[in-house]
Amino acid sequence: MKIKVVFALLGSIIICMLGIAIGSVLIPFNDIIAVIGSKVLGTAKDAGIDKVTLSIIWDMRIPRVLMAFAVGAALSVSGAIMQSTLKNPLASSYTLGVSSGAAFGAGIVITAGLTLPILGFLTLPLAGFIFGMLTVLGAVAFAASMDRSMDTNTIILSGMVFSLFVNAMLTLMSSLKREDAQKLIMWQMGSFSQKSWVHVMIFLPIAFILIFFTLFYVRELDLLTFGEEHAKAAGVDANKVKWILLGLSSALTGCAVSFSGVIGFVDLVAPHVVRKIYGSSHRIVVPISAIFGGCFMVVADLIARTIISPSELPVGAVTALVGAPFFGYVYFSGRKR
């Protein structure tokens, strides 16, 4: 197990380095190290690196790769939590309406042309996050009021009802405001283009704290996987824990979606693959899902921006294109025997 974990860590570092190196211009590893060295440690000036290359590495590639990694990690952990809490291998925060809610929030901001006074670039992410969370909380609260025991199926169904309803409002809005529809579609498609250090500085700590916080609940997650009766017998207040976990999970997705748009599939695939390889103890699944999801996203983004260079594909298209067959392979390969 230790070896596998070390392997995962090493792998993630290599993938991130590749992500920084490959693009419309190939950058040698020692240049990257030199740039990071000079920027972070303030040592050895630019070592003769071209100014343009410097801004490509430091202002574009590195923030982009870090952002992709963090978003991938956040989505995967969120998926792992949802799958275990709702005991449904297909559950994700998207099922509970995070993305529809976030898109609706973004839609309101775009069509109304609102901007926050000082931190204008945060208007969309903030609106997306708030509406995403509201939708999930609404769905869960609705489920709780319908069904005291908060049965997982009730939660899922109520989530779908909420997300479909919000989706309908979104459709209505974009057909009434045709000229903004394009912008909204672009926002929804998801992309890591134009992510700067500001985004990284805001998102990275949030994602890290939320994932770290999740680690305190690994025992409860294990117990919930076995069933509520088990959890209750072990002295876990199932309903309270569910609220916390669903909240954590939606906050992770909500943040990710607000900053990068809707990117599907990672949250579904990563935890399953990790469970296949590392077993299903959440003490391992949660952190390794984060690493695996992060790497997966970095690779997906790498493909998205290089395959039809100088154009870019929406990263969501790549995650599904690469993810679906890969997932099929991993998930079903064990079943043949």
Next chain:
Amino acid sequence: MKKAILLIMVAILAFGFISCSKTDSNVQLIEDSNSVENSSGVVNTKDRAGNDIEVPKTVDRIISMAPSTTEILLDLGLGDKIVAIDRNAKGLKGEKGLDEGVPEFDMMAPDIEKLVSLKPNIVFTSGMSNLEGKAEPYKPLRDLGVCVAEIPTSNSIEAIKEDIIFIADITKTSEKGREIVESIDAEVDKIARIGKDIKEKKTVYFEIAAAPNMYSFGSGVFLNEIIELVGATNIFKDYNSWINVSEESVVAANPDVILTNVNYIDDPVGEIKSRKGWENIKAVKNNEVYYIDNNSSNLPNHNFVKAMKEIAKAIYPDKY
């Protein structure tokens, strides 16, 4: 409206090139032997997309469902004969004889009943309305016997001139049409004469949609032709048609000049200059980022001359 134009531009991306090659092989002007005038004065010919059309004897109730065509019609002196325009041409109302109260329609989904009730004898469409796999929205008009002339978006100066001649011919204003084309030729010649002597060509990045979904173009677009005429080089000339481009590819190409015709944000030039990591691009360092009039650089018609002059002055201020 500005955003709508952007939307259309993006829509052109996919089909622009296809329609271009289609029209080139089907250029049929009225004088061609194929045009047959029958006893009632109806002229049988082909429109710019190669469809057979019957042009009525009198053309005095015109509907134009494309802003570029509307501008051409106005300069042919037909403003008072236009009975409906598309919504994107709203800004032209009240100009050059176009009535303030002329009704507007959504060119992608026009209210056909209302169009019919206006009793047009000719309808100009852009062919763009045929996108998205939907049935052609103007077919009912055609079935009713109204002459629907399709003018696909042109992607070269040559094709733009042919469009003008075509429109002029079917609206019986051939002479005026030829005048416009001659003045285009004169202006293009003037620029080309200076442009061809420029040896040290500056590289140019032309942005038509701002971050985060930046769009530019390669060859096969009239703007690329203009950049070459002026004596400069488009950094994406090796690509075809309209393309969305990544930030990195622009920074890596390190253009000498950046042009933008983005008009849906407040300060497009300032926005480009303030982009993170762009400060080391030559154009930004030397403060050579310029705004080019949106309408004239956007619509494929004779007004491109205005954009051409602006582009020439922006890239080589000492030569033009």
